Amino acid sequence: MPVSLSRQSSQTLTQQLAERLAERIRMHLLPAGTRLPSVRESARQQGVSPYTVVAAYDLLQAQGLVEARPQRGFFVRDLAQKPLAGQAAPAAAASKAGLPMGIPPGTRINASMLIRGMFVESVDGKPQPGAGVLPAEWLDAGFLAAAMRKVSSGRALRDSLVRYGEPMGDGRLREALSRRLLHLGIAAMPAQIMTTMGATQALDIVSRALLQPGDPVMVEEPGWAVEYARLAAMGMRVLPVPRGPEGPDLAVMQRYCETLAPKLYVSVSVLHNPTGYSLSAASAHEVLQLAQRYGFYVVEDDTYSHIAPEHAPRVTVLDRLQRSIYVGGFAKVLVPNWRIGYLAAPPELVERLLDTKLLSTLSSPTPMEQALALCMEQGQLRRHAERLRRRLSLARTRSVALAQKAGCRFVAEPAGLFGWVDTGVDTEALAQRLLDEGYLIAPGAMFHASRRPSTCMRINFATTQEAGFWRVFGRVIATP
C-alpha cells in the first residue's frame, strides 16, 4: 500500500501520508475494520521515519477515521455509523405519519460510499469495473482546454466580471443549450433554462424547490443511489417504481397515485442507470397521462444523452415542458469535475427554481460555462460525442463477450455506458472480495432503494473490455 509522498511538497510528509490514507478510507478503498500496517512496516514501505507514521496515524485518529486498539494497532473506523445529515427528523416524521410503504426515511445510506464508484476511476492504475464515468483519457478533449484559454484572455475575463448579473447562468451557454434541446425535440427558450453545478445540483434544486419534508416521491428501481440518498436526507418518502425495458411499471405508479398522491417522479428515461433501458414513446405518453390526472411533476434526468442514440423518445419531448422538467449535464462526455449541468422547466416554475439556486450557491461560475458554450457553438462537442459513441460501441462488444464468457447473464439488452449483469452470487460479498484484488465493482444492492441483497452488478463497458479483470472475477467467483 505505498502511497506517493514528496519531499518537494509544501506539506510535511506526515500530512501527506495522513491525507492519502484519509482519502483511501473515505473512498472505502480501505474498508472499515482494516488494520493499518504496523508503524515499522509502514515506515519501511513509505521510506519515512517511524515518527512520521505515528504522527500521521495520530492525525487520522483525531479525524475520527481510525481508532487505536491497545496492543493491536490502528483500525479503520466504520464511517457508516455516522448517520447522514437530517435523517433523524424524517424518520420521526414518517413514524408520526404512520407511513407503511417505500423506504423508511431513516435508512442508513452512506453517500460517500455510494459515490465512490463515480470518483474512483482507477486504483493502482487498473481501470475500475464499477466506475460511473468514462476513463479520463477518453474525455481528454483538447478543444476544451483551448476554449478555456480563450475565455481566460484578458478582455473576455473582464467581460465575465462585468456580467456578474446572470443568476440563470451564462446567456450564451443557455442559448447553446436551447439549440441542443431543440435538436432533441424539446422547445425550451433560454429564459426557461438555468445552469447548475452538474446535473446533481439540478436534481437537488428541483427537490428543494418543489418538495417539502415528508412528501412522497416516485423513483425508479433499480436506480441511482445518490438520488435515493438525497431524498432520504431531505426527509422525503421514497416510493420505488420497478423499471422495465419500456419504462416504469405503470400499475405500481397508478397504485401510488391513488393512495399516496406523490408530488414528483424522477426518471432516467434514456439509457437508464444501471440497466441501459430507454423509454418507449407509448410509456412516456402513459406516464404523462398519470402526471396530468394526479398532478405530479416528472423530472427527466437525461445525464446520458450525449452517448444515447439521437431522437430517443423522452417525456419532455411529448410534454413540451408542461408538467415535466428536463435535467442535463456533461459529466459523461466532458471533464466531470467541471460540474456544468442545467435544467429546463415550465415557465411558471422558473422563478422558484432560481430562488433555490440563489440560496444554495448564488450563481454558477461563468468562465467554464463560456468555454463550454464556445465548444457547443463550434460543433466540437457534437463531434467529440460521436467519437465517444463509436469507441464505446466497440468496447461494449468486447465487454459483453468477456462478461458472458465469465458466466454473467445480461439482465437488460446491452446499451450505453453500463451493463446490468447477473453474476449468480451475492454481489456485495463479491465486491468485498474483489476489492482485496484491487477492483471496485458496483454491487446491485447499491441500486436498490431498500439496499436489498442482489446477484446483479453494474459494469462500465469502457473499463471492462480487458480480459484482466474477468480472469480475476472468474477465479474469485469459482472460489467459495
Added chain:
Amino acid sequence: MPVSLSRQSSQTLTQQLAERLAERIRMHLLPAGTRLPSVRESARQQGVSPYTVVAAYDLLQAQGLVEARPQRGFFVRDLAQKPLAGQAAPAAAASKAGLPMGIPPGTRINASMLIRGMFVESVDGKPQPGAGVLPAEWLDAGFLAAAMRKVSSGRALRDSLVRYGEPMGDGRLREALSRRLLHLGIAAMPAQIMTTMGATQALDIVSRALLQPGDPVMVEEPGWAVEYARLAAMGMRVLPVPRGPEGPDLAVMQRYCETLAPKLYVSVSVLHNPTGYSLSAASAHEVLQLAQRYGFYVVEDDTYSHIAPEHAPRVTVLDRLQRSIYVGGFAKVLVPNWRIGYLAAPPELVERLLDTKLLSTLSSPTPMEQALALCMEQGQLRRHAERLRRRLSLARTRSVALAQKAGCRFVAEPAGLFGWVDTGVDTEALAQRLLDEGYLIAPGAMFHASRRPSTCMRINFATTQEAGFWRVFGRVIATP
C-alpha cells in the same frame, strides 16, 4: 429604456428583447406594476418592428413576468406573490409547535429581490450605492487570468481530469487555505477544510448538515438577508440577536439558550454586514462559553476577511474549531462569479459536511480552484488585497464626508466595505423613489429578519464616493 439588441446574435431580436426585459424585471429594475412602453413606442426606442415587440411581450407573458390588461397594455407582475420554496411547510410546522418568538417562518422574502444588490453592479453605467461587491474594475486582477491560462494548459488540464477524486476540493488549494487560516490564527489541517461554491454554499451545507426543519437558529440583526431567506426556506426557526459594536447582545442569546435550545449561531464577526462592526475578543470568549454550556455550534462567516484588518479577534481563533465552523470566500476580493468558498470544521463534522456537499453538487470545479491556489501561493492575492484595502480606505473617507454633508448619520463607525447610515426617512419608500432616478440603494428593512421599516440604509463605500448620487439623494429626500 433602450436595451442593446444585436442583429449579429444567434438569438432573434424577439428573444433578445424578451430576455433583456426579463432580466430587468427579475432584478426589480422594472418594479411590479410598471407599465411596459406601448408596442409602438418600444418599437421606435429599440429600432425594431412592432411585430418583434409584440412577440417579445408575449414571451414575457408566457413566462409569467408580465400580464396584459385589456385596453391598458402590459404590466410587470408582482413576482413576490410567488412564495419561496418550502415556506408552506415550515409555517405549518411553526404553528403546530406554537412558536411565539423570532420570525414567523412563513414570512415572505423574495430571494431574487434581496440579492439584486449583490448582482447589480451598475445601472446604465452609474455605480450602485446598494451594491454588495466592489466595482468590477477594482477586482480586475490580471494575475488571475494568467493563472487560469496556466492551469488550462494541456498537461495541467489532463491532471485535473485524472484528479476527479477529491470531493473535499483541490488538495493544493486546501493547503493554501490552511496556510491562510494559520495566518489569521486558526490552525486547520487541509483535511478539515472543504471547498464550496462560494461562502453561500458553505453556509447552505452547514445548515443542511447540522439542522433539521424547525430547529431554532440564532442570527444577527441587522444581518444578511440571504441567510434569513435560506433558513426560512428550510423551515428553520430564525432567532434574531441584536448586533452591537462589540458583538452580539449576550443577554438576548442567554435567554434564547435558556428557553429555546438553539442549535446554531451564525455570525459575521469581522466587518459585519451591514454595520461594519468587528467582534471584540471578550465578546468572542463569552459567545464560546454560551456555546459550550448550551451545546450549540457557532458558524463564523468571514466573507470580508480580505478587506479586514489582519489579526482581528475571531470566534474560531479562540475556539480552535472545537464548537465553531469557519466559512470564507473570495467574492469580495476576486471575481465574485467564480464562486470559490470554503469551510473549516471540527474534525468530527467533516464527514457529515462532505456527505452534504456530495448530495448537493458532488464536487466543485477543479480548474478555478487550481488557479486560485496558484495566486495564493505566489502572494498575488495578498498584494491585491492590500491594494484594495488602500483604495477602499480613500473611497471611504470621501464617501463618509459626502454622506454626512447630505445629512446622513453613521450609526456605526465607518469600516470595511459598507456604511450603515441613518437617513431620517423610511428607506424602503426612498429606495422606490431613487430607483426612478436610476439608483439602487439597499434599504434597512432588507437587513431585518422581520423586514420592519427602517430609516437606515447600507451604502457601499466604493460606489458612493462621487457627488453625483448624493446630489440626487439630497434632492429626492428634500422633496416630500
